[in-house]
Amino acid sequence: MARLLTVRCRDIFLKGGDPTFRPARLSDFVPVQLAPTLPKSSSVFQTDVGESVPDPVKFLQQHGGKFIVYSVDVDQRVLGLVKVKEGIDIKTAPFLYQTQRANAEELLLLPFDVLPAVADTLTETLSSLKNIFLYNTGRCGSTLMCKAMDVINDVQAVSEPNVFQVIIERVCTEVPVTFDEKEEIIMLLRCSVILLNFYFLQKDPSKKVVCYKFRSEAIFIADLIQNAAPEAKTIFMYRDLAGFYDSNINLHFNGSYWRYLFETTLRLDVFFRVPARKTNLPIFKFFDEHPRMITCPVTHGMHFLQVSSWTLQMQKAFDLIQEDLANFFHACLTFKYLLEHKERIILKVLEKLDVDVPSDLDSSKIREVFGVDSQKGSVMQSERRKGDKVRSSWVGTWEKNLFSTVLEHFNGDVDEPDFVMPNTMMLN
Structure with a gap:
């Protein structure tokens, strides 16, 4: 009942x-x-x-x-x-x-x-509604992308509905799901998307496109989500490993390089920070204990977790493209191109997704979004930027050697820190 x-x-x-x-x-x-x-x-x-x-x-x-x-x-x-x-x-x-x-x-x-x-x-009641699913590696401008798309008259863009996370953890961290469990998961995903769509259509019936930006781990069940909502268009956003790593590590150590250096050198993160992460965010257990990563010959501290998460997410996105090019991805873009081209890349993405954009759209409204920290006020707000100043990168020779070691051990298609995903968008 x-x-x-x-x-x-x-x-x-x-x-x-x-x-x-x-x-x-x-x-x-x-x-x-x-x-x-x-x-x-x-x-x-x-x-x-x-x-x-x-x-x-x-x-x-x-x-x-x-x-x-x-x-x-x-x-x-x-x-x-x-x-x-x-x-x-x-x-x-x-x-x-x-x-x-x-x-x-x-x-x-x-x-x-x-x-x-x-x-x-x-x-x-939802026949006229179109869905866009925004997948990402995290720390790659996806929240910014979401807010920029929300400016478009016909679009509602929503950042991180989290109903999918329990399902992600079940698929990634437990024994392989049976056929019956898979069917039940698809049913849950279908019902969740329909209920989300119904809510947002009730909120604003004039907007016929709803874009859901997921947490980065959603890439691991993207095929199941697409099975549940086969008409949806998909986007994948990513950035190079050095930028991803630097942004995440700054965040986890609250912008303190000395704390980062102290904890990782003495391996305090291995004994305290990593176990806490794996308890509170079970997906970190997947990153640390993945069969292709668990024997990696480096200290399994916070630095390793970041490199492993980027590698596994990028490899999953690459696999999806190889297995189902029709659905993955309708648009693929990098953090660098988003910041470089701003409203131009947003409009190009919408065009590829068959979203009608008014001919009289004031594109300056999209550009305005880029002047505000998209995660301001949250625990995920970037620690690299303080006012008008941007901290220098923490990625040095040691970190670059770490990247090479992990990627070599992983031995996958994603084999370079600046790996370029197939079909990544470019502007002339």
């Missing part, structure tokens, strides 16, 4: 810092107690918490414009949608899921067995 609960975010996520970057979980919320006998540690999965929703299809038809998909719990076999507090614009924040989590006031739990009926009913 579907249930509706009054909830609040757990305190740990309201204090800022690293916890805000943790993937979305339905356990991020606790029920607002209506009965004094319930313990403070009550779970949203307790059957005696909340009210039953006997007809979830009808409920969503009437209230779907208020509830947006948040996360899934495969063990409890429920999909969760949240309603945020009145007056909160979830699209203005750099990352959708963080705003959902911090401002949630109601949680709708839908059992897996009702999802196909919900999806089939809502699909009838």
Whole structure:
């Protein structure tokens, strides 16, 4: 039975810092107690918490414009949608899921067995809607790209719906999924996309294109997502390994080169920082213990995790292109070209994706987006830039040797730090 609960975010996520970057979980919320006998540690999965929703299809038809998909719990076999507090614009924040989590006031739990009926009913209202899926390596301007696309009259661009993360972790970090599990995952992905589309269409019926920019790890289930939404157009964004590494390491060490040098030289990151990352962000376990990486003859600290994550994500993108060129990717571009060409590259991408752009569009509105830090106010805001100053790169001879060692050990198609993906866009 579907249930509706009054909830609040757990305190740990309201204090800022690293916890805000943790993937979305339905356990991020606790029920607002209506009965004094319930313990403070009550779970949203307790059957005696909340009210039953006997007809979830009808409920969503009437209230779907208020509830947006948040996360899934495969063990409890429920999909969760949240309603945020009145007056909160979830699209203005750099990352959708963080705003959902911090401002949630109601949680709708839908059992897996009702999802196909919900999806089939809502699909009838979405025939005119077009999807774009923006895949990326991370730290490559994808949030900026998302905000720039949102300027276009017919486009809603949404940064990081996180319902996919639990599925990514299940596919990447557990035993290979069976055929039945794969079919269930595709069903969950299909229903999630439909529910997201229904929400955003209710929010602005005039915008017929919705672009979802995913967290970088989504590349590992891109084929499953495409199976769930075969009509969607796809983009892949990336940058060279040195730039990716430098941006990430600056972020993880809060812009302090001496902290980076101290921790990695004494291997403190191996004993403290890496285990914490692997616990809070299980995808890091995949990067560290991947069969082609686990025996790599380097210290498996934060520096190794960054190189491994870039290599595995780039290789997966390359494999997708080789296996299914029709769907991967309709546009492929680099961070360098985005910054160099700004509105020109944005308009070129939209053209390749068959998105109609008004002939009288004021392209200066797109250019304005490039003057603002797209992740400002979040824990992911770049540590390389302070005001008008950009810190010098931390990538030196040692780091370059590390890149070469890892890539040589990996022995894949992605074999250079400045690897160029096939079909990468160029402008004359």
